[in-house]
Amino acid sequence: MSAPATAVRPSVLDRVLRDYQSVAEGLPGDALAQAARARAAAQLTALGWPSARDEQWRYANLRAFERLGGYRPASGTAEDAAAALKALRQDTALPAPVPGFERLIYVDGIHVDGTQRLQGDAGERTAGWDWPAEQRLGLLCDMFASDSARLRVRGEAAIEILFITSERAAGAAVYPRLQLQLEPGSHLKLIERHLGAAAALVACNVTIELARAAVLTHYRLQQYGRDTLFADTLGARLADQARYTHRSVAVGAGTARTSARVQLAGRGAALAWQAIAVGRGEQVHDTTLKVEHNAPDTSTEELFRGIADERARIAFSGHIHIDTSAPGSQARQSLRGLIEGAGAEIDLRPRLEILTDEVRAAHGATTGRLDEDLLFYMLARGIDRQTARALLKWAFLSDVLREIDLPGLRAEAERLAAGQLQDVQAIGALS
């Protein structure tokens, strides 16, 4: 008989640092880039690994990180990634292209297809972003990423980026990275999709800089398999009159944590954040979004809709800070959760922090089950209970889904959402 296991498992942070030490020398990039990696490692060490006792990490399912195989990037060359892509193409596993969009493909964090001029050097720009404590998982990508989708946009552009994990990533980690810089007055429509079924950590960093009057519409679909642990960190900084519209649909990953921070740094900068999360089974989706109004006449429109079925847990923390330097600002926040499963949980935390006068702000957060009055109305029209429930769940998501103004992509988003909801087919009932 074996003795009871008494060996103490090394802490998550120890394992991260150990894996980093073992691969650091082999990671691409010049001395500057390597220094940036080392700095990220030092920062993470200083901050420590997040704890569920910390309000910002309470719903993040940090236990999933303890169970991970490792933090080493999926070992692979560009050739390996290209071979994986070829296999995907043969399986026709790639989503249909969106008309008018230029497509870039990254497999296991490595660029394999699409315009070369958009490819950038790893590490070059990481120094520009400081991840605060509530975004500290962004440091993982800064430490380990070996490639980056780096886009500098002038004029108008429409780009689709696919971040795909292949089976080769199983047991390892993938570090997709997207660095966007929009020049003054430029317009970018960007589709960012995350897909793949590998049992892996995907730690993704997205940084966005919008110069004066730049306009970004950013569509994100996250559809990883249930064995994926998705740690997603997003930072955006908006100059005068810049507009950032974020429309995301998250249905995948066993555990997904999005840590986002948007700085409205210039006068008249505007953010519209519209997000859907639909979870079932044991899925955990946790998002924290901090919006900082640091200049006059800035605005935020925040919409979140979450549905938790079975034993899924969905959390959304929306913190809007309106600084003394931001008079004339406005903020609207509407967070709604729908609990479908008996063991499901939804936690919505709206927070408006206003330090100046002359601000128009409104927020609402509600969580509940399907409205019985609405249900009865439909039943009283002879619609069967199953269809009525499906329609109401669908309706719940509609104010975000109908904002997706690219028909093909919206159909895809609807299909993904419907796939997460019992009884709901893509029923085309949206008004």
Place this chain on the structure above:
Amino acid sequence: MSTPSAAPPMLEVRDLHVRVGGQTVLTGVSLAVRAGEVHAIMGPNGSGKSTLAYVLAGRPGYEIISGSASFEGRDLLALAPEERARAGLFLGFQYPVEIPGVNNAYLLKTALNAARRERGLTELDAFEFLALVRSKTRLMHIDESFLGRGVNEGFSGGEKKRNEILQMLVLEPKLALLDETDSGLDIDALKVVANGVNSLRSAERCIVLVTHYQRLLDHVVPDFVHVLARGRIVRSGDRTLALELERRGYDWLSEQAAA
């Protein structure tokens, strides 16, 4: 007009007692409605009019203490609300709900096809449905663009009521139960609604109007008028009863009911 008939009632309510939230709201309602008839149920606020309509339509939250209700010989109270609707009962809501995100036309088509399946008819395709619903929208003075909007989303009070009648016209129920469909309507809208209701009058179906005021009855002339007070029908008569109520108010009847 009605004539005394040996035909069994389409809707028959017998000595119905109903409790809501611990309070007995219906205290022995009996009512028989035959095909071809229009009945008006009047009464002061809180007399149980809406409760009666909801109970017959199957809204949850009502406890049947005793009594029965049958529809074409079937035990109505044993059916789920959607089964009642498919059997031909239609409830026009006093306060129609808004369902943003569910397209008005989609709801209507789904409801109609559920009813048609029940009757052994084939489902309508999109074109047939649109042709049908267009003619009804014109009758109800409803702009066709409303069909593409969310159910009652952003509709005015009057538009919601007209939309209820539109749904009724499309679904062609055997029993229409209209709960204060006239409330909140100006005179023009009232006429449109009354027109819609009258267009549905036929020997095969019956209509029960629940109303507080008699003005709707100027336009939809009932065969019978019943007064509900303190949870039961205290008086029945023809349409002259409604005119008398208009003149005298409800108090004299309520006092009688209490006596």
